[in-house]
Amino acid sequence: MTYDVYAKNCPTRLVLDRLADKWALLVLNRLRDGPVRFNQLRRDIEGVSQKVLTQTLRNLERDGLIHRQVFPTVPVTVEYSLTPLGQTLTRTVAALAHWAEENIDAVLSAQQSFDASKAGRAPMQ
C-alpha cells in the first residue's frame, strides 16, 4: 500500500504535522551531535518555554524519534538523544535549517519588496 501526503486523514499527514513544527525541528537539529539534557536544550533553544519544550520532547519520544533516559542522580538528570529512526531524519532537518541560514538574505529582501509594492493596502485579517 502506498501513502499519499496530499490525502486527508492519511497517516503521513500526522507525521508531517509533527515535523512541521518549529520547535521539533530545532530540537532534532540540536540533538545531532549527541545527547543533551533538558535544561541544556532549554538554554540552547532560545525562546522555548518549559511547557512547550516538554510537550515537544514528549511528542518526539512518542513518535520514536528521540530517546529519553533518566539518571538517578541528585538532582535527577534526564538525557535526550536521537533514536536510529530519528537519525535517519537529521540529514533532512539539517538541510532545512541550513537552507534557512543560507537564503535568509534573499527571503528578507523579497519580503521588503513585496511589502513596498503593497504599501497602503489593508492586510488580510
Place this chain on the structure above:
Amino acid sequence: MTYDVYAKNCPTRLVLDRLADKWALLVLNRLRDGPVRFNQLRRDIEGVSQKVLTQTLRNLERDGLIHRQVFPTVPVTVEYSLTPLGQTLTRTVAALAHWAEENIDAVLSAQQSFDASKAGRAPMQ
C-alpha cells in the same frame, strides 16, 4: 555575519517558522512539477480551507518562494509557480515528504508501544 537558528529574534527563525508549516510544505511540494492554479491546489491538498490556502500562498509569495501570475480570462485564472529561490528548496521539502511516506510505519508502531506503556496515566494538559 553568520546567523544562528537557535538564537531568539534571529531572522532565520522567521524563515524556519514559515517552513515549519504543514500547508506551506504541501504547497511547495505540489508545485514541484510546474504551475498549478488556485482551485487545483485546493482540490489536490485535501482538507485545506480557502482562507488558509490563500494565507499560505500570500506568505510564500511574500517570502519570494512562489510566483503569482494572473491571466485576465473569464473567470480569472491565477497560476502559482516556484520562483528560482523556491526551487532551491524543493529538494529538501521533497525529502521531508518522502521521509514521512517511507517511515510512517515505524512512527505508527512507536506511537502504539508508547501509548501502551503509558496506559492509564493522565496525559499532560
Place this chain on the structure above:
DNA sequence: TATGCTAGTTTCCAATAGGTACTAAGCACC
C-alpha cells in the same frame, strides 16, 4: 530550617488560528 537544583506538571489567562459563510467582480451561458 531555608534555599537551590533538575525536570517536570498544573492552572489561569490572553492571543492566535482556523472554520463557516457571506460578499465582490466580470462575463458566459441558458
Place this chain on the structure above:
DNA sequence: GGTGCTTAGTACCTATTGGAAACTAGCATA
C-alpha cells in the same frame, strides 16, 4: 435576467495554542 465560475476579501465565532508563574519531589548544602 438569473445563475455559475474563479479567486479572493471579510466578518463572526469558537477551539486551540502558548506564555507566565506557581507547585511538586527528593536530596544536598549552608
